[in-house]
Amino acid sequence: MPEVHIQSAFDRDLEAIQAMIMKMGGIVETQLLDSVQALEERDDELAAHVRATDKQVDQLEEQINLEAARVIAMRAPIATDLRTVLTVLKISNNLERIGDYAKNLAKRSVVLGQMPQISGAAGSIRRMSKAVEQMLKDALDAYIHRDVELARDVRDRDQDVDQMYNALFREFLTHMMEDPRNITACMHLHFIAKNIERCGDHVTSIAEQVIYLATGEMPSDSRPKADATSAQPIMEDRG
Amino acid sequence: MPEVHIQSAFDRDLEAIQAMIMKMGGIVETQLLDSVQALEERDDELAAHVRATDKQVDQLEEQINLEAARVIAMRAPIATDLRTVLTVLKISNNLERIGDYAKNLAKRSVVLGQMPQISGAAGSIRRMSKAVEQMLKDALDAYIHRDVELARDVRDRDQDVDQMYNALFREFLTHMMEDPRNITACMHLHFIAKNIERCGDHVTSIAEQVIYLATGEMPSDSRPKADATSAQPIMEDRG
Numbered sequence: 381m382p383e384v385h386i387q388s389a390f391d392r393d394l395e396a397i398q399a400m401i402m403k404m405g406g407i408v409e410t411q412l413l414d415s416v417q418a419l420e421e422r423d424d425e426l427a428a429h430v431r432a433t434d435k436q437v438d439q440l441e442e443q444i445n446l447e448a449a450r451v452i453a454m455r456a457p458i459a460t461d462l463r464t465v466l467t468v469l470k471i472s473n474n475l476e477r478i479g480d481y482a483k484n485l486a487k488r489s490v491v492l493g494q495m496p497q498i499s500g501a502a503g504s505i506r507r508m509s510k511a512v513e514q515m516l517k518d519a520l521d522a523y524i525h526r527d528v529e530l531a532r533d534v535r536d537r538d539q540d541v542d543q544m545y546n547a548l549f550r551e552f553l554t555h556m557m558e559d560p561r562n563i564t565a566c567m568h569l570h571f572i573a574k575n576i577e578r579c580g581d582h583v584t585s586i587a588e589q590v591i592y593l594a595t596g597e598m599p600s601d602s603r604p605k606a607d608a609t610s611a612q613p614i615m616e617d618r619g
Numbered sequence: 620m621p622e623v624h625i626q627s628a629f630d631r632d633l634e635a636i637q638a639m640i641m642k643m644g645g646i647v648e649t650q651l652l653d654s655v656q657a658l659e660e661r662d663d664e665l666a667a668h669v670r671a672t673d674k675q676v677d678q679l680e681e682q683i684n685l686e687a688a689r690v691i692a693m694r695a696p697i698a699t700d701l702r703t704v705l706t707v708l709k710i711s712n713n714l715e716r717i718g719d720y721a722k723n724l725a726k727r728s729v730v731l732g733q734m735p736q737i738s739g740a741a742g743s744i745r746r747m748s749k750a751v752e753q754m755l756k757d758a759l760d761a762y763i764h765r766d767v768e769l770a771r772d773v774r775d776r777d778q779d780v781d782q783m784y785n786a787l788f789r790e791f792l793t794h795m796m797e798d799p800r801n802i803t804a805c806m807h808l809h810f811i812a813k814n815i816e817r818c819g820d821h822v823t824s825i826a827e828q829v830i831y832l833a834t835g836e837m838p839s840d841s842r843p844k845a846d847a848t849s850a851q852p853i854m855e856d857r858g
Binding site for chain 2: 445446449452453454456457458462465466469473549553556557560563564567570571574
């Protein structure tokens with residue numbers, strides 16, 4: 381069997397897996413948007429829908445993993461090809477985790493529906509999640525087209541998300557210090573903001589996989605890290 | 620080549636991978652214990668050590684993934700054997716994530732060193748992490764010996780960890796409501812408690828993989844879930 385034939389069979393297999401990744405990405409994107417909409421509009425039905433969709437995402441991940449294993453077993457790819465298949469496992473795992481965070485967000489939005497509203501919070505969270513959702517869309521585009529520039533752009537934009545998170549963290553602290561009745565709601569909102577920030581990290585990880593696939597190297601400039609609240613005291617205690 | 624020969628070559632490969640899993644598990648266990656000790660004793664040097672160890676854990680995960688791919692490519696395992704190799708990928712990912720949480724904990728412990736101490740918090744967190752560390756040890760034992768009973772026991776114990784977390788969540792809310800000067804420290808401590816609770820979830824996932832490997836079925840009784848704070852309002856607003 382001529383080598384070109386084997387190669388193109390591998391390519392076909394890979395395309396099929398990539399199509400599943402795109403499908404999974406589409407569902408997860410929707411989950412993220414829906415969960416934040418449910419939060420903003422206090423829509424418990426939509427929140428329930430987001431939670432129900434999680435099963436579909438888990439099944440897709442499982443299917444992708446099995447298919448990848450099948451391709452490795454059938455085609456015994458080496459070097460770059462093997463790397464390409466292994467990347468699929470990482471990306472599907474990143475997507476599954478983003479879906480998980482959306483599910484958690486949907487759960488909390490139902491709880492928050494019974495609490496006093498924190499002014500401005502839902503809007504800020506929507507802007508933050510919108511940024512992450514756009515990053516996700518672009519990361520998947522970059523993946524399909526092996527577009528290194530776009531992937532680098534996605535990676536850079538994660539810093540904006542981190543900044544939005546840090547600003548929200550300060551906002552929530554202020555609300556809590558001003559009025560203890562806000563504390564419980566702010567704890568939940570803080571979790572939500574943190575989880576969206578983590579979604580951004582997972583999208584960044586997808587972008588980095590794309591850069592790795594296209595260039596053979598992981599981006600070397602260590603990414604300006606993330607959550608400043610774990611690395612420094614954000615706010616002096618007061619009161 | 621007689622089938623028995625192929626089979627035992629696969630077994631030898633698998634044993635080598637399992638040895639790497641055990642090594643990784645040992646390092647992660649130590650990370651978890653050390654990070655909590657660093658928190659309790661305000662030991663920044665130990666915290667730095669935990670953070671430095673993370674690279675080693677990441678490399679082991681990478682090595683395990685590559686080795687698993689090599690085994691799939693070389694031996695083309697099917698059915699149970701394929702499942703066994705794929706399980707390796709999941710378990711190493713669970714371990715890597717526990718290591719990540721320990722790293723994050725170590726980072727926060729340095730920040731907390733500069734804040735007022737919250738009475739009783741470090742002790743409660745130590746007890747919680749000790750429970751998780753014991754679960755991890757047992758889950759890895761159960762994995763090596765395919766010990767379903769032990770794996771089920773680990774899974775059940777996760778509920779204790781969840782209860783410890785819920786109790787801590789209430790405690791932190793109380794401290795914050797009593798004195799706004801505690802808010803920043805409690806936010807960090809709450810994150811730490813939540814992350815240890817998540818480590819428990821990852822250990823549970825390892826235990827469930829063991830049950831799956833040994834019985835061919837994922838435990839069906841849906842696990843009494845975890846973090847009650849995302850599913851119900853823990854505390855009425857007051858004040």
